[in-house]
Amino acid sequence: MSQSASLPDIYFTDIDVRLNEGKWESLCSDGAGAPTSAIVVPGYFDLATADWRPGEQGELAFACRGTAAGKCLEWGYRMWAKHGGVSLADxxxxxxxxxxxxxxxTNVPHTENGxxxxxxxxxxxAILAPETDWQIEAKWGPHGAVCLNQPRKLEHTRAAVVAECEAAGxxxxxxxxxxxxxxxxxxxxSQAEPS
Structure with missing residues (x-):
């Protein structure tokens, strides 16, 4: 187990699992398939919605480094922490x-790794401030985008995404x-240069 240098309340741990008498393998892997560490977090992830839930009975979950769940923690948005008196869960x-x-x-991604x-x-x-002059892609709340300009991937048009969200209620x-x-x-x- 190792501690984050910039956020001392984050600890990284390597977790190996073995399924059905198979060989031991890392629970977490990066985009290239190489083993990576996990961050233990309170609560659980709802597999249907990909949403984090606080849990009520001491549940613990794993956020693998390099995934959305892990990146957001390492960027400073730790669901158990407060910043300026504001809970960071949302x-x-x-x-x-x-x-x-x-x-x-709706647990439907519209991007690619990288x-x-x-x-x-x-x-x-601010935990994070803008570093580019890229155009604003979207503004985000806990349930998805609250406003949208051009999606970051050109294969997804604004009109198609708006229609998808309307169809989802x-x-x-x-x-x-x-x-x-x-x-x-x-x-x-989020700001992006659509590609």
Missing amino acids: HYRACTRMVRADYCG TPIDISDGLSP RGKLPKCVDDDPGEHGGLLV
């Missing part, structure tokens, strides 16, 4: 939706107008 949920481009909050995004929040002080996604992360109730902002 920021964590918004972050995992954002990383996966799960615009409608697609760069620039992330910022409206916290005071999310209502119509407005366009994002200003730089305020809180527009339409957003917690995080």
Whole structure:
């Protein structure tokens, strides 16, 4: 077990599992299939919705490094923490939706591994601030995008994503107008160069 240098309340651990008398293998692997560590978190992940839940009976879950669940923790959106007196649980949920481009909050991703995004929040002080002048892609709440401009992957048109969200009962996604992360109730902002 090792401790994060920048966030001392995060610990990385290697976990091996063996299924059906097979060989021991790492529970976590990166995008290339190489073993990686996990972060133990309170609560559990709902497999149907990919949403984190706090749990009620001391449940523990594993967030693998390099996944949306792990990246959001390492970026500072730890669901058990507070920042400036604000709980980060909903920021964590918004972050995992954002990383996966799960615009409608239906556990349907609209991106590919390795697609760069620039992330910022409206916290005071901010955990992450914009580092590029890329256009605003979307603003995010715990249940998906709260407004949307051009999706980060050009194969997904704004019109198609808006229709998908309407069909899922999310209502119509407005366009994002200003730089305020809180527009339409957003917690995080993603900026991207559509590709």
